[in-house]
Amino acid sequence: MASPYMFDSDAQGKPQLSDVLAKEKSASIAMDAILRSEALVRAISGDSADFAQGLTLLLPTNRAFQSLDEIPDDLELTMKRHFVPQVITPQQMEDGISVYAYGRVARLRFKVSQGKTFVQADRRAPVEVRGAGTHAGSGTYFLVDQLFV
Numbered sequence: 249m250a251s252p253y254m255f256d257s258d259a260q261g262k263p264q265l266s267d268v269l270a271k272e273k274s275a276s277i278a279m280d281a282i283l284r285s286e287a288l289v290r291a292i293s294g295d296s297a298d299f300a301q302g303l304t305l306l307l308p309t310n311r312a313f314q315s316l317d318e319i320p321d322d323l324e325l326t327m328k329r330h331f332v333p334q335v336i337t338p339q340q341m342e343d344g345i346s347v348y349a350y351g352r353v354a355r356l357r358f359k360v361s362q363g364k365t366f367v368q369a370d371r372r373a374p375v376e377v378r379g380a381g382t383h384a385g386s387g388t389y390f391l392v393d394q395l396f397v
Contacts, residue, residue: 265303265387266292275391277313278327285324291331291350294385298350302335303387306356306367306377312395320397329354329369329396335388338380341365354396369396 269279269292282288290296291303308330313319320326331350341358342365349356354369358377366374378391 264294264385268384274309275307277310278308299333304332304336305389306330306392307389311393
């Protein structure tokens with residue numbers, strides 16, 4: 249499916265999360281999945297009332313997709329589990345914050361163990377959250393090497 253959405257990474261003004269994500273080579277498969285959903289494109293572009301409080305994206309890497317036997321049937325629902333309609337700081341993650349993903353499709357619980365930060369989506373196995381967070385516009389993203397399927 250061809251994407252009707254294009255991001256102008258040379259645009260003037262404050263960059264949005266979409267501008268920064270377009271350059272994240274380690275998550276190009278996730279970006280393709282995001283571009284298939286108008287709601288998710290609006291979220292990363294800073295153009296969604298659902299994300300008025302900001303956005304934290306737990307961005308699955310290419311490795312996350314490549315580790316699957318098959319792509320989930322409802323890829324948009326799977327990706328929504330990685331979108332949090334508020335900005336979460338690394339400190340809040342360390343403090344063990346618990347939040348709902350976009351559309352309340354999953355409860356995400358953060359914790360630190362042995363100096364590493366993890367997120368657990370509902371009752372799935374905890375997944376390591378990598379990086380200190382990259383911020384642009386009204387959002388922040390972190391990398392994860394597993395999909396919340």
